[in-house]
Amino acid sequence: MQGSLRGNAGPRYRHLAEDGAPYETLSVDKLTPIIGAEIGGIDLSKPLGNRQQDEVHRALAENSVIFFRDQHITPDQHVAFGRLFGELHVHPAAPHESGRPELMIIHADKDSPRANGEGWHSDVSCDPEPPMGSILYIKRCPPRGGDTLFASMYAAYEALSDRMKAYLDGMTAIHDGEQVYRGLYANYGIADKPKYPRAEHPVIRTHPVTGRKALYVNRGFTRALVGVPRDESDGILRYLYEHMENPLFQCRFRWRQNSIAFWDNRCVQHRAMWDYWPHTRSGNRVTVAGDRPY
Numbered sequence: 001m002q003g004s005l006r007g008n009a010g011p012r013y014r015h016l017a018e019d020g021a022p023y024e025t026l027s028v029d030k031l032t033p034i035i036g037a038e039i040g041g042i043d044l045s046k047p048l049g050n051r052q053q054d055e056v057h058r059a060l061a062e063n064s065v066i067f068f069r070d071q072h073i074t075p076d077q078h079v080a081f082g083r084l085f086g087e088l089h090v091h092p093a094a095p096h097e098s099g100r101p102e103l104m105i106i107h108a109d110k111d112s113p114r115a116n117g118e119g120w121h122s123d124v125s126c127d128p129e130p131p132m133g134s135i136l137y138i139k140r141c142p143p144r145g146g147d148t149l150f151a152s153m154y155a156a157y158e159a160l161s162d163r164m165k166a167y168l169d170g171m172t173a174i175h176d177g178e179q180v181y182r183g184l185y186a187n188y189g190i191a192d193k194p195k196y197p198r199a200e201h202p203v204i205r206t207h208p209v210t211g212r213k214a215l216y217v218n219r220g221f222t223r224a225l226v227g228v229p230r231d232e233s234d235g236i237l238r239y240l241y242e243h244m245e246n247p248l249f250q251c252r253f254r255w256r257q258n259s260i261a262f263w264d265n266r267c268v269q270h271r272a273m274w275d276y277w278p279h280t281r282s283g284n285r286v287t288v289a290g291d292r293p294y
């Protein structure tokens with residue numbers, strides 16, 4: 001299968017996420033019944049056959065975030081793996097490898113003022129077309145810590161009351177990168193852009209592949225619900241953030257050197273733990289472009 005997971009690819013894959021048939025070319029070991037699976041029997045330094053590509057797509061659709069261990073891939077192989085899922089997204093602010101804008105740097109050490117992704121968020125949701133997925137390859141790990149938490153926004157949506165679902169139905173929210181990105185990477189010597197992305201997105205989005213509904217507001221980028229008074233917006237968003245942080249909806253990934261996590265930003269939020277100072281954690285992220293949420 002050569003298609004991407006964007007937009008109108010949806011119905012084509014929906015049956016894959018639902019049929020529960022055994023995998024033929026991979027092993028899939030679920031971390032929890034709700035979210036996350038470790039994928040085995042695959043070497044991402046080698047070209048994937050069509051069937052194996054299909055099954056990686058399916059594993060992502062079924063588990064929302066998938067993990068690969070002991071992978072030894074070059075930057076070009078990392079980029080090529082990302083391109084199997086669509087065009088690549090270039091981050092509007094973050095540093096990248098020299099001459100490789102598609103290879104975002106994820107790095108924290110004893111001199112860092114902060115680490116990437118320390119609060120719950122969906123990557124760059126302030127973009128009018130936010131990334132479909134992110135593929136993080138961590139090459140250097142601290143001796144302990146540096147886990148990443150992932151939360152299913154399908155599960156968060158499904159656990160809302162019927163009254164809350166009805167209230168949020170058709171509602172939109174403003175997502176803004178300005179307060180997040182301005183000055184954020186000054187420690188890398190990166191000059192600010194004149195402006196950062198801002199977009200209005202549905203609060204509940206429909207996943208184009210699985211057809212499932214997911215909660216799509218996050219602490220990182222969402223500023224306000226549209227069409228309601230500010231105090232009401234603040235109160236509802238505060239409730240939704242607390243609700244989505246319920247550990248029932250989460251899995252937690254313990255990194256080892258040369259692990260990869262591939263998460264679907266359309267139905268997952270994540271949060272990185274910076275609990276390993278003064279140690280170093282380092283790698284690259286390749287981000288796959290997405291569509292306008294609906």
Ligand code: SIN
Nearest residue numbers: 106116117148272285
């Ligand atoms: C991010 O992409 O938000 C960083 C995630 C991580 O470092 O675990």
